[in-house]
Amino acid sequence: FSLFGFIIGIWADGFEKLQVIPLLVITPLTFLGGSFYSIHVLPPVWQTISLFNPIVYLISGFRWSFYSIADVDVGVSLAVAMLFTALCLGLVWWIFRTGYRLKT
Structure with missing residues (x-):
């Protein structure tokens, strides 16, 4: 996420743009990402x-590391995290x- 924050910081040319991505993208993805529930309870x-x-x-991946229970295979979780980091x-x-x- 620090690399993603760097990208947003370079892209944003004001405080308004700086808050768009966390407010409209990151927050909904976090709430819909299974942080408060297992995705298996969804239709x-x-x-x-x-x-x-x-x-x-x-x-x-975090849920597996704490409780040895995961919604998605740990290898897939690691691969997606590595892909996101590489991108x-x-x-x-x-x-x-x-x-x-x-540069100006």
Whole structure:
């Protein structure tokens, strides 16, 4: 999430834009990511839709590390977390390489 925060910080040119992503994207994904419930209590359609939420995999990994119970396979959770990290790292690398919004 720190890499994602860096990307948002570079993209935002004011406090209004800085709050858009956490308010409209991160908060709903967190609430719908199974942090307060298991995704298995959802109807099958919503279980499938929840699998497109990257927060589900992070929460499932934490739940497995604490309780040895997971909504999603631990290997899949780790792979999705690594993919998200690699995508953010690649984007940060591109930002530094091109100087996007860093140079005037």
